Amino acid sequence: RHASRRTPQLETPMNILMIASLYKPYNRGGAEVVFENLVNELKKEHNVSILTIAPWSGFRSLQPSMAQENGATIYRFYPFNIFSFIHIIGKPALLRLIWHVLDMFNLHSYFVMRSVIRHVKPDVVMTHNIKGVGYTVPRAIRSTGIPHVHTLQDIQLLNPSGLVLYGEERAFKNTNILVRLYERACRRLFGSPSMVVFASDYLRNLYREKGFFFQSSIITIPNPLPPVFFDAPVSIKEKSTPVIFAAIGQIDIARGSFFCVEAFKKFSRPDCELWMIGGGEEKIRSFVDGDPRIHLLGAMPNEKIGELLQNVHYVLVPVLCYTNSPVVTFEAFARGVPAIVASIGGAAEPVKEGENGFLFEPGNERSFLNALNEAFLCDRYTELSCAARSSIEGTSAG
Secondary structure (H helix, E strand, C coil): CCHHHCCCCCCCCCEEEEECCCCCCCCCCHHHHHHHHHHHHHCCCCEEEEEEECCCCCHHHHCCEEEEECCEEEEEECCCCCCCHHHCCCCCHHHHHHHHHHHHCCHHHHHHHHHHHHHHCCCEEEECCCCCCCCCHHHHHHHHCCCEEEEECCCCCCCCCCCCECCCHHHHHCCCHHHHHHHHHHHHHHCCCCEEEECCHHHHHHHHHCCCCCCCEEEECCCCCCCHHHHCCCCCCCCCCCEEEEEECCCCCCCCHHHHHHHHCCCCCCCEEEEEECCCHHHCHHHHCCCCCEEEEECCCHHHHHHHHCCCCEEEECCCECCCCCHHHHHHHHCCCCEEEECCCCCCCCCCECCCEEEECCCCHHHHHHHHHHHHHCCCHHHHHHHHHHHHHCCCCC
16 A cells, blocks of 8 residues: 555545655655655645745745645745754754744744745645744644644654653653753644644654643554555565665664664674665764675665665664654565564554564664574564565555
8 A cells, every 4th residue: 555545535636735844855864755755645636735944045035935846836935043954963052952942933934834825725734844844833824724734753842852762761751841841832832733643653642641632633644655665566585595684764873773783793694684775874884894794775766775675684673762653664564574673662563573573672782683683593584574565555544
């Protein structure tokens, strides 16, 4: 099943306004991939407009510019702030704090949002990650009375960084007065949209425990995949050597990329390989330390990843942060590839231990190596492969 079967069924045709802070060419990770997948599917049957941010290019960038791109109308603007969300990585902590405050209460974004709504006249507004667009956007939508569907991909309404690593669970208790104020402000600014969509029960339960969205309709829908992962024929594989493990996604600490490489170097099996697929390979090249079994393949489009998965035996998801539901697990299952996943947040929800993959304790090298070894020695690989494919076929919009 592809993306259009995983989203709430909409009457055809509708005017849909979709909002996300980052859209190509400024994509960073899985949340942007999910948003793009939804855009590509919805625009097949609906009139889709997109509101997203642009880098500073003079005072005229404060007003949204309009362009037609691949069958959708794109509105891009620079939300008034001390720098763009596009360039927030690496900024000093004090500047980021000022930026977050301005982003939360951005009156400029509020009025731009209302202006775009008047121009588009949407039947429904669908928001995704709007940090960087401005947290006044939900209030602007609410003031128009137009139905609002918000999709949550992370914990950014609970913690400004949106990133809590394994072992730092105290961050959820909000012992920091600034974090408590931030959470309270987010709860009031977002209110209760018409519908809130989560990709994992973990994230849904976490937000409900914190008192968010108490008047909203709540639904859990797995992250959508582009049709390319379902259109190609899938041949259920048999295990052969070398056994190919693949970690897919932007290379960084929170995704467990460095942990994965360092641990794999201690995996004593010679007849296996680790493929690292994702941007940022230059960061990790020195960690490979000449191990001929580890291959850095760089970033690839979905089509190429789909082709490579035909030759992969297991996909690795070694995340170290409390994440929602990594789309890479579903991409693997769609191609009959079992997954080896860190048991943290919503990452482990699609995995049934020993049936369509294996679980391990996040950041625990011994647990990770045990899972690799169990997968390597598994004599039921074809059964695992069939179950992986079946588990994705059983997912529906209902």
